[in-house]
Amino acid sequence: xxxxxxxxxxxxxxxxxxxxxxxxxxxxxxxxxxxxxxxxxxxxxxxxxxxxxxxxxxxxxxxxxxxxxxxxxxxxxxxxxxxxxxxxxxxxxxxxxxxxxxxxxxxxxxxxxxxxxxxxxxxxxxxxxxxxxxxxxxxxxxxxxxxxxxxxxxxxxxxxxxxxxxxxxxxxxxxxxxxxxxxxxxxxxxxxxxxxxxxxxxxxxxxxxxxxxxxxxxxxxxxxxxxxxxxxxxxxxxxxxxxxxxxxxxxxxxxxxxxxxxxxxxxxxxxxxxxxxxxxxxxxxxxxxxxxxxxxxxxxxxxxxxxxxxxxxxxxxxxxxxxxxxxxxxxxxxxxxxxxxxxxxxxxxxxxx
Amino acid sequence: xxxxxxxxxxxxxxxxxxxxxxxxxxxxxxxxxxxxxxxxxxxxxxxxxxxxxxxxxxxxxxxxxxxxxxxxxxxxxxxxxxxxxxxxxxxxxxxxxxxxxxxxxxxxxxxxxxxxxxxxxxxxxxxxxxxxxxxxxxxxxxxxxxxxxxxxxxxxxxxxxxxxxxxxxxxxxxxxxxxxxxxxxxxxxxxxxxxxxxxxxxxxxxxxxxxxxxxxxxxxxxxxxxxxxxxxxxxxxxxxxxxxxxxxxxxxxxxxxxxxxxxxxxxxxxxxxxxxxxxxxxxxxxxxxxxxxxxxxxxxxxxxxxxxxxxxxxxxxxxxxxxxxxxxxxxxxxxxxxxxxxxxxxxxxxxxxxxxxxxxxxxxxxxxxxxxxxxxxxxxxxxxxxxxxxxxxxxxxxxxxxxxxxxxxxxxxxxxxxxxxxxxxxxxxxxxxxxxxxxxxxxxxxxxxxxxxxxxxxxxxxxxxxxxxxxxxxxxxxxxxxxxxxxxxxxxxxxxxxxxxxxxxxxxxxxxxxxx
Numbered sequence: 001x002x003x004x005x006x007x008x009x010x011x012x013x014x015x016x017x018x019x020x021x022x023x024x025x026x027x028x029x030x031x032x033x034x035x036x037x038x039x040x041x042x043x044x045x046x047x048x049x050x051x052x053x054x055x056x057x058x059x060x061x062x063x064x065x066x067x068x069x070x071x072x073x074x075x076x077x078x079x080x081x082x083x084x085x086x087x088x089x090x091x092x093x094x095x096x097x098x099x100x101x102x103x104x105x106x107x108x109x110x111x112x113x114x115x116x117x118x119x120x121x122x123x124x125x126x127x128x129x130x131x132x133x134x135x136x137x138x139x140x141x142x143x144x145x146x147x148x149x150x151x152x153x154x155x156x157x158x159x160x161x162x163x164x165x166x167x168x169x170x171x172x173x174x175x176x177x178x179x180x181x182x183x184x185x186x187x188x189x190x191x192x193x194x195x196x197x198x199x200x201x202x203x204x205x206x207x208x209x210x211x212x213x214x215x216x217x218x219x220x221x222x223x224x225x226x227x228x229x230x231x232x233x234x235x236x237x238x239x240x241x242x243x244x245x246x247x248x249x250x251x252x253x254x255x256x257x258x259x260x261x262x263x264x265x266x267x268x269x270x271x272x273x274x275x276x277x278x279x280x281x282x283x284x285x286x287x288x289x290x291x292x293x294x295x296x297x298x299x300x301x302x303x304x305x306x307x308x309x310x311x312x313x314x315x316x317x318x319x320x321x322x323x324x325x326x327x328x329x330x331x332x333x334x335x336x337x338x339x340x341x342x343x344x345x346x347x348x349x350x351x352x353x
Numbered sequence: 354x355x356x357x358x359x360x361x362x363x364x365x366x367x368x369x370x371x372x373x374x375x376x377x378x379x380x381x382x383x384x385x386x387x388x389x390x391x392x393x394x395x396x397x398x399x400x401x402x403x404x405x406x407x408x409x410x411x412x413x414x415x416x417x418x419x420x421x422x423x424x425x426x427x428x429x430x431x432x433x434x435x436x437x438x439x440x441x442x443x444x445x446x447x448x449x450x451x452x453x454x455x456x457x458x459x460x461x462x463x464x465x466x467x468x469x470x471x472x473x474x475x476x477x478x479x480x481x482x483x484x485x486x487x488x489x490x491x492x493x494x495x496x497x498x499x500x501x502x503x504x505x506x507x508x509x510x511x512x513x514x515x516x517x518x519x520x521x522x523x524x525x526x527x528x529x530x531x532x533x534x535x536x537x538x539x540x541x542x543x544x545x546x547x548x549x550x551x552x553x554x555x556x557x558x559x560x561x562x563x564x565x566x567x568x569x570x571x572x573x574x575x576x577x578x579x580x581x582x583x584x585x586x587x588x589x590x591x592x593x594x595x596x597x598x599x600x601x602x603x604x605x606x607x608x609x610x611x612x613x614x615x616x617x618x619x620x621x622x623x624x625x626x627x628x629x630x631x632x633x634x635x636x637x638x639x640x641x642x643x644x645x646x647x648x649x650x651x652x653x654x655x656x657x658x659x660x661x662x663x664x665x666x667x668x669x670x671x672x673x674x675x676x677x678x679x680x681x682x683x684x685x686x687x688x689x690x691x692x693x694x695x696x697x698x699x700x701x702x703x704x705x706x707x708x709x710x711x712x713x714x715x716x717x718x719x720x721x722x723x724x725x726x727x728x729x730x731x732x733x734x735x736x737x738x739x740x741x742x743x744x745x746x747x748x749x750x751x752x753x754x755x756x757x758x759x760x761x762x763x764x765x766x767x768x769x770x771x772x773x774x775x776x777x778x779x780x781x782x783x784x785x786x787x788x789x790x791x792x793x794x795x796x797x798x799x800x801x802x803x804x805x806x807x808x809x810x811x812x813x814x815x816x817x818x819x820x821x822x823x824x825x826x827x828x829x830x831x832x833x834x835x836x837x838x839x840x841x842x843x844x845x846x847x848x849x850x851x852x853x854x855x856x857x858x859x860x861x862x863x864x865x866x867x868x869x
Contacts, residue, residue, distance in 0.1 A: 038788055038791050039791065040791045040792075041791055041792060042791070042792055042793060042794055043794065066794060066795075066796060067794045068794075070791075101762055101788065101790060101791075103790065103791060192410050194371070194375065195375055195377055195379070195410065196410075196414070197371060198369060198371035198372050198375060198379055199379035199380070199413070199414045200414060201369060201371060202369050202371075202372070202379035202381065202414075203381060203382075203488075204367070207367045207368070207369050208367055210369075210370070210371070235371075238370045238371050238373065239370060239371075298450040298454070299448070299449075299450030299451045299452075299453055299454030299455075300407075300410070300450075300451060300454045301410075303414075305487075307487055311487050313485070313486060313487050315415060315486070316454045316457065317410065317412070317414060317415075318407035318408075318410070318412060318416075318451050318454040318455045319407065319408070319409065319410030319451065320408045320409070320410075320448050320450075320451045332794065333794045333795060336793075336794065337376075339374045340373065340374050341373055341374030342374075
């Protein structure tokens with residue numbers, strides 16, 4: 001069933017009560033029209049966005065498909081705006097036939113100005129569905145606003161590669177983890193790499209070699225240092241490395257980590273040829289001479305290994321690229337889960353800066 | 354325990370600290386060999402499932418697929434067939450680059466399943482993959498053939514020394530039906546366990562791979578409110594229905610030799626019964642979960658010839674109407690012998706004779722060409738002990754009923770009594786519904802995606818154990834035999850109906866079948 005918009009309501013100079021009443025009325029009308037329309041009840045998502053970028057953010061969110069939050073509240077901020085305007089859209093996945101269900105997804109766009117910010121909580125609070133988890137996202141910074149809206153949210157979405165400086169990004173993420181569950185898109189970009197590194201060393205005979213890693217190189221988009229740091233932080237936290245500070249060598253950050261008599265050379269290498277945010281590849285070497293190199297490739301990850309006896313092997317591990325839209329969708333889904341390894345990885349990454 | 358050549362070495366394996374927090378756990382490098390690689394199941398289910406695992410990056414680090422089938426064809430021709438099947442049946446449109454990356458590692462071995470040369474060629478290919486990889490690869494043999502070939506293939510694998518492999522795991526995945534009688538199931542178990550150890554054997558019941566069946570465990574054991582009620586003191590009866598509105602289609606060959614009881618009750622529906630009736634396992638490991646299920650099956654008394662007429666009904670659909678159209682009866686379906694006595698409808702009343710369930714009837718029914726497609730479990734609670742309300746002018750206070758719906762709309766509904774708005778205290782039943790699709794962002798994977806992954810990981814929780822399959826047959830076998838020897842005419846029901854009226858005779862007291 002193709003998604004289509006079913007019901008729209010709008011009002012200029014409105015109030016949160018009026019918006020909430022419109023939501024309830026539209027839902028009742030949809031259900032009366034066809035009992036097979038059912039409201040999705042999974043997740044609220046509040047997005048605080050600069051008005052001039054709200055179209056771009058809306059496009060990104062439209063692309064997430066089935067990961068669309070069941071109620072999306074977009075607070076579009078325009079500093080000079082005096083009046084509170086709002087639109088409510090209830091979209092279905094199409095016209096359900098007998099025996100089918102069509103989920104209804106609710107989007108509320110509230111346009112507000114600077115003078116509404118003092119009472120922002122009282123505007124947003126009535127618009128979220130009670131008892132559903134709420135995810136908060138402010139893609140254009142506005143840290144003070146995020147701080148205020150955290151009272152409504154259990155999870156906050158960030159993208160640590162968005163900050164110009166990785167150090168600021170990780171510091172900000174560390175601070176947020178004390179107040180809410182943080183879903184970091186930079187961390188999610190490293191998921192396939194973490195899965196593959198974990199799998200490469202999963203055979204029992206190879207697990208011991210994790211303690212013998214002697215060098216790790218992570219290749220990354222020049223603007224995605226934070227993602228590379230998080231991957232390195234993950235290895236450090238899972239393997240109990242004591243890491244020193246990384247030194248800036250122009251196109252690379254380099255340093256050393258230690259564990260039980262083993263020294264590990266670490267390197268984060270910018271890869272200007274990479275066209276999308278995230279990671280380009282990772283190379284791990286062990287003291288015994290084994291080497292594993294993973295790189296992005298068509299249709300999956302290209303793996304190259306060098307055994308202790310010098311034998312080389314190459315193969316492809318199939319997997320589809322998720323693209324930036326897929327990463328955002330995964331970020332929304334992760335708001336319902338809890339990954340216990342992110343915070344230790346984040347802290348370990350932060351300690352290297 | 355570390356395992357070398359499938360045997361414990363006594364050395365504890367170190368943990369892999371990198372797997373913590375990962376949603377997808379690593380699967381050891383594996384070569385999957387599909388016997389019946391050009392068959393319908395492979396094309397419709399297995400190959401699309403493997404593609405979807407590849408798409409998600411969920412296949413093992415190194416993965417090879419070998420199709421084995423009788424027809425002569427080249428590797429490239431087989432790859433082309435795989436591609437067509439995936440494009441046609443995958444739940445998501447395949448991405449060309451992923452599909453091609455997957456197909457690069459696909460090979461084909463033609464030949465008869467009893468031909469030693471096939472296994473010699475297989476051995477050569479399996480060895481070549483290992484040489485290329487520079488490491489031992491696990492081997493999973495998927496038997497997706499006609500059941501008559503299961504013992505042939507298993508014995509050939511044993512004879513060719515492919516059932517064990519030093520330094521790697523070897524697994525046999527066996528499709529249903531696992532025997533068509535108790536004796537066949539025992540004989541097949543003897544054959545399989547003569548070559549493989551039980552820990553190497555994964556007997557498929559694809560119902561167990563369905564998210565909603567797995568969710569029954571979460572529903573029962575993650576919610577404290579149900580457990581106090583989940584026993585003979587509060588539950589009046591349990592009704593399990595697996596109804597289909599379609600006929601047998603082009604499956605006359607299979608269906609006429611199987612029938613409704615073997616097709617659905619012996620495996621899927623008894624599994625559902627086990628999920629409803631089992632005790633909470635100590636943990637969710639394969640052995641603990643399957644131990645509890647076997648206890649339920651063992652608590653169901655083996656029916657005697659005298660019991661069977663009163664606790665079972667079988668019937669066949671006649672001509673009728675379905676989806677607004679006239680449809681033919683079973684005997685007029687293409688390929689069905691005109692004197693066939695195969696049942697297309699089966700219903701049983703079973704009792705689980707243990708402390709928790711003694712006296713609670715479990716009604717099971719399944720059929721083709723019924724009014725609607727629905728699979729559900731309805732748990733009816735006992736009525737309230739005293740009614741303070743007048744029932745005049747109302748539908749009456751009805752017992753609470755909890756319905757776990759598996760198909761087509763997955764969810765849970767609880768029937769409650771509620772007051773009708775007005776000046777009088779008039780009660781009517783209302784439903785409180787939870788719809789699975791409205792509460793999660795994720796799309797459920799196909800059952801085969803989960804089952805193939807679990808088998809490659811060696812997790813047997815969602816597979817049927819040898820004693821489990823024999824316990825299922827111990828219940829069903831006497832019924833199959835009694836029905837085949839019955840001189841009574843087979844009851845008929847019109848296509849598109851609720852089933853045969855004879856099914857009412859199974860019900861105890863005021864019980865009634867839920868509308869399909």
